[in-house]
Amino acid sequence: MVVIPFYYVVNHIIQEEFDKTLYQRKHLLIQQLSMSDSIINYQKFSDNRMDVRESNVPLSSFERINDTVIFDQNDKTYFKYRQIHFTQKIRGHYYVIYSRKLLAEKENLARALLVLTVFLFLILLITLFFLNRKFNHQVWKPFYVTLDRLKKYQLQQKEDVSIVTTNIDEFDELNEAIGIMLHRIRKDFYLLKEVTENTSHELQTPLAVIKSKLELLLQADNLTDLQYKHLDASLASVNKLSKLNDSLGLLTKIENSQFNHYEKINIGQLIDNKLFNYEDLLKIKCIKLIKENYGTSEIKMNPILADILIENLINNAIKHTSINGEIIINIKSNEVRISNTGQALTVDPLLLFKRFSKSNSQSFGLGLSIVKEICDQNRIKISYKYEEDYHWHTITLLF
Numbered sequence: 083m084v085v086i087p088f089y090y091v092v093n094h095i096i097q098e099e100f101d102k103t104l105y106q107r108k109h110l111l112i113q114q115l116s117m118s119d120s121i122i123n124y125q126k127f128s129d130n131r132m133d134v135r136e137s138n139v140p141l142s143s144f145e146r147i148n149d150t151v152i153f154d155q156n157d158k159t160y161f162k163y164r165q166i167h168f169t170q171k172i173r174g175h176y177y178v179i180y181s182r183k184l185l186a187e188k189e190n191l192a193r194a195l196l197v198l199t200v201f202l203f204l205i206l207l208i209t210l211f212f213l214n215r216k217f218n219h220q221v222w223k224p225f226y227v228t229l230d231r232l233k234k235y236q237l238q239q240k241e242d243v244s245i246v247t248t249n250i251d252e253f254d255e256l257n258e259a260i261g262i263m264l265h266r267i268r269k270d271f272y273l274l275k276e277v278t279e280n281t282s283h284e285l286q287t288p289l290a291v292i293k294s295k296l297e298l299l300l301q302a303d304n305l306t307d308l309q310y311k312h313l314d315a316s317l318a319s320v321n322k323l324s325k326l327n328d329s330l331g332l333l334t335k336i337e338n339s340q341f342n343h344y345e346k347i348n349i350g351q352l353i354d355n356k357l358f359n360y361e362d363l364l365k366i367k368c369i370k371l372i373k374e375n376y377g378t379s380e381i382k383m384n385p386i387l388a389d390i391l392i393e394n395l396i397n398n399a400i401k402h403t404s405i406n407g408e409i410i411i412n413i414k415s416n417e418v419r420i421s422n423t424g425q426a427l428t429v430d431p432l433l434l435f436k437r438f439s440k441s442n443s444q445s446f447g448l449g450l451s452i453v454k455e456i457c458d459q460n461r462i463k464i465s466y467k468y469e470e471d472y473h474w475h476t477i478t479l480l481f
Contacts, residue, residue: 096191097164100183101147104166107132107181115172130154130163133180141169141176149185161186224248228257235264278334289324296320347388349379350413356396367405374412381481383460391456395420395477398450402475421476427468434466 111132114121125132130152145168151160162185170177248254296317300310357364357371364371381388399409399422407423427434435454457464463480 096195100164100185101166104147104164104181104183107183108166108168108179111179111181112170112172115170115177130161131182131184133182135178137169137176137178139176141171141178144169150182152182221250224250224253224257228253228260232260275334285327286324289320289327293317293320293324343384344382345385346380346382347385349381349388349392349418352388352392353396353411353413353418356392360396360400363400367400367403367407369400369403369406370408372408372410374410375414379413379415379418379481381460381462387456387460391453394450394453398453399475399477416481418479418481419476421474423473424475426470426473427475435464 111121111134115134119136121132122134122136125134145166147164147166150163150165152163153160163182164185165180165182167178167180170179248257296313299305300313300317305313399420402424403409403422404424409423410419410421412419412421435450454464456462457479465478465480467476467478468474469476
């Protein structure tokens with residue numbers, strides 16, 4: 083859009099120069115005519131650049147400058163001219179004089195100036211772009227260095243993130259604040275981690291003692307039926323508390339990324355191994371097991387977490403499958419789908435993978451939350467679907 087007004091401005095400037103040239107030629111013609119009439123004969127060879135005619139009658143003073151079109155006999159075409167037309171009395175004679183300049187020269191000059199200016203403008207624009215980019219890269223380089231180190235920073239590493247010192251006060255202040263914040267976060271993280279690990283460790287010993295004492299009491303011969311029921315309920319609660327402690331400890335380790343050893347895991351083979359361990363339970367509950375599209379599916383992850391992931395999913399499917407029900411396992415190259423028949427879901431599906439969200443009182447509500455945490459750590463997409471008409475529960479893993 084800037085080019086159009088620029089063109090008209092250039093065109094106007096050139097036209098003013100043309101008019102100035104025509105006025106100069108006017109004075110030159112008057113000067114030559116004041117000396118002789120030879121210019122009248124010369125005009126035949128001027129290619130319509132001038133036209134001088136002597137008048138036999140007196141003429142009033144006249145002057146005009148305008149554009150005109152003249153047919154050229156040699157080229158057999160019309161040409162546009164800028165001309166000055168005036169009358170002048172010289173040496174007692176009256177003359178009608180035309181002085182012309184070809185407008186094609188003006189248009190060619192205007193186009194050339196426009197192209198040159200646009201070219202120089204583009205060169206300047208490109209140069210400014212790269213200079214600005216280079217300048218911005220140098221100015222923002224400390225920021226992106228700090229950002230990259232923050233992305234790679236892990237709370238488990240012992241040393242603090244190294245902050246780059248710059249000559250920009252704002253970046254130095256930001257880096258100092260980030261360093262202080264990370265130091266506090268790491269300190270709080272290790273404090274919480276230590277408290278959690280110590281609590282879990284300290285709970286194991288008294289729970290083991292209580293469990294062993296209760297088992298000894300259950301072996302006594304002089305117990306009444308009521309005492310036996312109370313001891314059995316207490317032992318069940320202790321076992322439940324012990325499993326809860328183990329699950330919470332496992333969740334903490336997963337969240338703290340303590341399983342950082344990775345191997346290629348064959349999911350199909352791992353599922354077969356787990357199903358072999360549950361053969362007796364499947365027979366007891368008369369569950370029909372169906373395997374579909376049992377292709378090869380491999381994923382690179384920690385073997386312990388892979389074992390826990392499949393164990394929890396298989397255990398969850400068998401636990402919630404009703405007697406004489408069905409379980410369908412479908413394995414593809416990047417997908418594992420486990421479906422089972424069972425009772426209708428009693429909790430919100432959106433809360434199914436949250437901690438302590440459970441569909442029956444016998445569950446802790448941690449199994450699927452552990453599964454979800456493992457999936458998040460290994461960038462596995464997990465989803466749940468319930469078909470109400472057929473009471474099918476389906477959990478899908480996408481690698």
